[in-house]
Amino acid sequence: MNLYEITVTTIAGQAETMETYRGQVLLIVNVASKCGFTGQYAGLEALYRRYRDKGLTILGFPCDQFGHQEPGNEAEIQSFCSLTYDVTFPLFAKIEVNGSDAHPLYQHLKKARPGLFGSEAIKWNFTKFLVNREGQVLKRYAPSDAPEKIEDDLKEMIELSAGDT
Numbered sequence: 001m002n003l004y005e006i007t008v009t010t011i012a013g014q015a016e017t018m019e020t021y022r023g024q025v026l027l028i029v030n031v032a033s034k035c036g037f038t039g040q041y042a043g044l045e046a047l048y049r050r051y052r053d054k055g056l057t058i059l060g061f062p063c064d065q066f067g068h069q070e071p072g073n074e075a076e077i078q079s080f081c082s083l084t085y086d087v088t089f090p091l092f093a094k095i096e097v098n099g100s101d102a103h104p105l106y107q108h109l110k111k112a113r114p115g116l117f118g119s120e121a122i123k124w125n126f127t128k129f130l131v132n133r134e135g136q137v138l139k140r141y142a143p144s145d146a147p148e149k150i151e152d153d154l155k156e157m158i159e160l161s162a163g164d165t
């Protein structure tokens with residue numbers, strides 16, 4: 001299965017395939033509202049606003065597998081992100097990223113870009129995956145990698161792919 005065949009559910013409950021995002025540079029992030037890294041929403045939103053017109057889409061996937069740091073339902077998550085960080089990038093229904101119930105998207109991402117020492121497991125909230133316009137998973141970033149720290153990689157990816165079109 002390729003990335004674009006995977007079905008995801010929006011935070012509003014609508015099923016769609018990743019095909020919706022074909023041709024975009026993607027930064028896919030497992031997010032949480034009660035995490036020490038939750039402040040990264042601000043940096044992610046800033047990147048999205050800065051580069052969305054150049055082909056960047058950030059996709060946020062809430063996950064409650066790490067210290068029960070995403071306890072809310074989808075409506076609560078949407079409200080928190082909107083009111084606290086003015087998030088406008090796409091958010092999705094809560095998923096699992098590890099274990100036997102890991103969402104197919106995260107199974108795909110982890111297999112394509114294992115973490116440190118080849119481990120596929122997601123270690124914590126705000127792990128990030130950079131995907132090019134062709135759907136190839138190019139990089140995996142640790143939760144501690146602030147959005148500002150990965151901006152140069154995003155710019156390079158956007159500029160490279162813009163030159164190919």
